Amino acid sequence: MNTDARITNLSQPLLIVDDDRATRMLLRGVLSRQGFEIIEAANGEQAVTLFNQYRPLLVLLDVMMPVMDGFTACAEMRLIDQNEGTPLIMLTGADDLKAIDKAFSVGATDFITKPINWTLLTQRVRYALRSGQLSREVRQSRLRQTSACRIAKLAFWEWRLTDDSLHWSDDLEAVLGVSAQSIGHVADFLAVVHSDDRARAQRLMNLARQSTGSIEMELRMHTGQQDRLVRFVGERGVQGGDHALMFGAFQDVTALRHTEALVDYLALHDELTDLPNRRLLLRQIGEMLPKINTENGDVLLVGWIDISRFHRHNEALGEALGDLLLTRLAQRLRRLIFDTDAVARTGGDEFAVMFRATNMTIALDRFESVLSHLRRPFHIAQNDTILTFTSGVALFPEHATNANQLLLLAQDAQRLAQSQARALLVATPNTPSNSRFTETLAVERALHTALERQEFFLVYQPQMDLRTGNIIGAESLLRWQHPTWGLIPPSRFIPLLESLGLISEVGQWVLEDACRQARRWEQLGLALRVGINLSPRQFLEPNLFNKIQHAVTSSNVNPAHIELEITESLAMQDPTSAIQLLKRLRDTGLKIALDDFGIGHSSLEYLLRFPIDAIKIDRAFVTNITHVQADRVIVRAVTAIGQTMGLSVIAEGVETLRQCDFIEALGVTEIQGYLIGKPMEPIQIEALIANFVRPGAETHSH
Numbered sequence: 001m002n003t004d005a006r007i008t009n010l011s012q013p014l015l016i017v018d019d020d021r022a023t024r025m026l027l028r029g030v031l032s033r034q035g036f037e038i039i040e041a042a043n044g045e046q047a048v049t050l051f052n053q054y055r056p057l058l059v060l061l062d063v064m065m066p067v068m069d070g071f072t073a074c075a076e077m078r079l080i081d082q083n084e085g086t087p088l089i090m091l092t093g094a095d096d097l098k099a100i101d102k103a104f105s106v107g108a109t110d111f112i113t114k115p116i117n118w119t120l121l122t123q124r125v126r127y128a129l130r131s132g133q134l135s136r137e138v139r140q141s142r143l144r145q146t147s148a149c150r151i152a153k154l155a156f157w158e159w160r161l162t163d164d165s166l167h168w169s170d171d172l173e174a175v176l177g178v179s180a181q182s183i184g185h186v187a188d189f190l191a192v193v194h195s196d197d198r199a200r201a202q203r204l205m206n207l208a209r210q211s212t213g214s215i216e217m218e219l220r221m222h223t224g225q226q227d228r229l230v231r232f233v234g235e236r237g238v239q240g241g242d243h244a245l246m247f248g249a250f251q252d253v254t255a256l257r258h259t260e261a262l263v264d265y266l267a268l269h270d271e272l273t274d275l276p277n278r279r280l281l282l283r284q285i286g287e288m289l290p291k292i293n294t295e296n297g298d299v300l301l302v303g304w305i306d307i308s309r310f311h312r313h314n315e316a317l318g319e320a321l322g323d324l325l326l327t328r329l330a331q332r333l334r335r336l337i338f339d340t341d342a343v344a345r346t347g348g349d350e351f352a353v354m355f356r357a358t359n360m361t362i363a364l365d366r367f368e369s370v371l372s373h374l375r376r377p378f379h380i381a382q383n384d385t386i387l388t389f390t391s392g393v394a395l396f397p398e399h400a401t402n403a404n405q406l407l408l409l410a411q412d413a414q415r416l417a418q419s420q421a422r423a424l425l426v427a428t429p430n431t432p433s434n435s436r437f438t439e440t441l442a443v444e445r446a447l448h449t450a451l452e453r454q455e456f457f458l459v460y461q462p463q464m465d466l467r468t469g470n471i472i473g474a475e476s477l478l479r480w481q482h483p484t485w486g487l488i489p490p491s492r493f494i495p496l497l498e499s500l501g502l503i504s505e506v507g508q509w510v511l512e513d514a515c516r517q518a519r520r521w522e523q524l525g526l527a528l529r530v531g532i533n534l535s536p537r538q539f540l541e542p543n544l545f546n547k548i549q550h551a552v553t554s555s556n557v558n559p560a561h562i563e564l565e566i567t568e569s570l571a572m573q574d575p576t577s578a579i580q581l582l583k584r585l586r587d588t589g590l591k592i593a594l595d596d597f598g599i600g601h602s603s604l605e606y607l608l609r610f611p612i613d614a615i616k617i618d619r620a621f622v623t624n625i626t627h628v629q630a631d632r633v634i635v636r637a638v639t640a641i642g643q644t645m646g647l648s649v650i651a652e653g654v655e656t657l658r659q660c661d662f663i664e665a666l667g668v669t670e671i672q673g674y675l676i677g678k679p680m681e682p683i684q685i686e687a688l689i690a691n692f693v694r695p696g697a698e699t700h701s702h
């Protein structure tokens with residue numbers, strides 16, 4: 001992407017350097033007729049100055065000149081040019097072999113003999129420009145690759161199975177901090193592997209050698225002062241025919257795993273009280289269920305606790321002390337609940353607990369006792385605050401058999417208690433959760449006919465380029481308008497479409513409709529890139545390629561205006577075939593974006609392998625960007641890699657100017673979010689573009 005911009009930049013001139021004014025005029029006359037911009041210098045020193053200033057596409061340069069001769073000037077320009085490979089052509093005397101020799105030795109790319117053969121001149125110049133471009137592209141992509149490797153802390157290894165010798169790429173020292181000689185043999189290598197990991201490493205290596213022919217392992221290694229976590233992947237060299245060789249890559253994932261652990265922690269804990277959140281609680285309940293011995297009559301209790309009229313306390317105390325009150329409550333709960341049990345903050349003023357007991361009565365007694373401890377005063381700001389609660393309880397195996405249902409039942413029981421002004425209710429088989437269940441059935445039935453009844457429609461959410469401040473794209477988002485239930489959000493029905501097997505049909509309609517819309521915008525002269533979400537299930541369909549092709553060709557849209565959004569998890573299911581499919585799609589000119597990036601797997605190495613054009617950073621990272629440093633670190637790492645690989649990086653869910661400032665400072669190129677606009681009808685997109693002023697720009701311009 002970057003290289004293209006550089007190459008096609010025709011505003012860059014050619015530089016002609018000769019002390020003879022007549023030669024310069026002739027050269028300018030011939031070359032400017034070919035459409036080139038020309039600048040001139042009369043000696044070497046001037047040439048170097050102009051070179052520095054204009055970075056010409058090519059230099060034609062005489063040998064003999066006053067002030068500074070051509071050789072010196074050539075050498076200096078080559079130095080300034082560094083890795084760019086700009087063609088420097090010297091004008092030498094026809095039989096002056098020495099001069100020709102010297103020209104090459106100071107970095108010239110070619111020579112043209114004087115007197116100049118004018119008919120050949122333009123050919124030579126064109127040829128030099130083309131080969132200059134080629135070598136520049138090669139060099140750029142190599143540079144990009146090495147810096148991508150450096151950023152990813154990635155390097156390569158080779159293992160000769162015949163003598164167990166190991167060979168490492170030059171980056172070994174930079175990545176691991178050890179020299180190649182010191183681990184030139186498998187035994188040396190195992191010696192620096194952490195003793196707890198050594199046996200596993202050996203087993204996996206033996207396995208790779210004897211049967212599997214491939215290896216994938218993460219090992220702790222002590223090289224230098226501090227332990228590192230290193231990931232190795234590799235394969236036996238079959239393609240080249242060399243069976244006696246394993247080769248592959250390794251990557252220092254210490255920092256990555258560290259941030260992952262941190263992100264995991266943040267994603268599973270409440271920021272204020274540091275208690276587990278609902279997600280973690282669900283996981284903990286799920287892990288506990290199989291351990292309950294129901295035959296003995298053991299039970300698991302899930303209790304939902306809601307503070308009555310918490311907002312009153314919050315107003316009376318002020319927000320800071322209100323937060324303190326919640327923190328104290330959390331501390332008290334934590335002390336009341338043993339280690340093997342769980343407690344979580346499930347909402348602003350809502351908490352949940354889980355514990356096991358040997359029968360139902362004991363469980364309920366214990367829950368009552370927890371509540372009575374919570375009713376004791378909290379001493380805050382010289383005052384005693386007394387809280388009251390409503391709560392609900394669900395029991396396993398009595399009421400439900402999975403974590404999610406248990407928690408929902410407990411929550412429903414609490415809601416029911418609240419509506420009946422009671423302190424505590426235990427779930428019964430007909431608390432509202434059952435109506436939830438029947439509701440789902442009705443929704444499922446309605447979904448079967450929604451498509452033919454034309455109840456689906458697409459809305460579009462605008463995307464802005466931070467570098468230009470222009471709206472450059474829009475993501476299509478599916479909506480369902482039910483005649484009596486009204487508008488239903490995708491989070492409620494897309495999972496159902498998937499489980500009912502209806503997603504491919506509806507997904508196809510989305511593809512066709514979004515392509516038609518993109519085409520309509522093209523015809524209005526709006527070159528908008530339209531994003532289309534592909535669901536994991538859709539991605540598994542065998543003829544997805546043809547279906548996409550059909551949508552694109554029948555709408556007549558320029559494929560470059562369509563961006564398919566895929567998620568990591570989707571691509572990870574079968575990476576090899578995913579890569580193939582994405583390659584084919586991209587070959588037809590379509591764009592590919594990796595959606596919801598950051599919340600899934602450790603995706604760095606996949607990122608390097610997947611043929612994509614853009615990364616969409618998940619809203620979860622943007623939301624906290626202004627105050628969670630770990631999120632900033634991740635966003636920065638993604639943009640750095642995006643930059644070196646020439647990808648655009650889109651941040652989702654940008655709601656405030658302040659988030660936008662952070663995002664922009666971290667190197668993100670595009671944003672999408674309520675700050676620019678909510679998902680809207682196509683006609684509103686057109687109106688938005690017509691009157692668009694970049695948010696924040698109004699205040700600067702006055």
Ligand code: C2E
Pocket residue numbers: 461476477478489490491494507510533534535595596619652653654655672673674675679
């Ligand atoms: P997504 O692809 O991550 O889409 C972005 C979601 O974030 C949209 O929710 C959008 O309305 C919301 N959003 C955008 N900016 C902001 C913001 O500044 N703040 C907040 N709080 N939210 C923001 P929506 O439309 O409800 O879509 C939810 C999800 O449903 C999508 O997440 C996508 O995974 C799925 N989906 C939507 N349309 C389709 C579709 O046509 N096909 C498939 N397969 N999935 C779709």
Ligand code: CA
Pocket residue numbers: 475533565595
């Ligand atoms: Ca999306």
Ligand code: CA
Pocket residue numbers: 595596616618619652
């Ligand atoms: Ca997304």
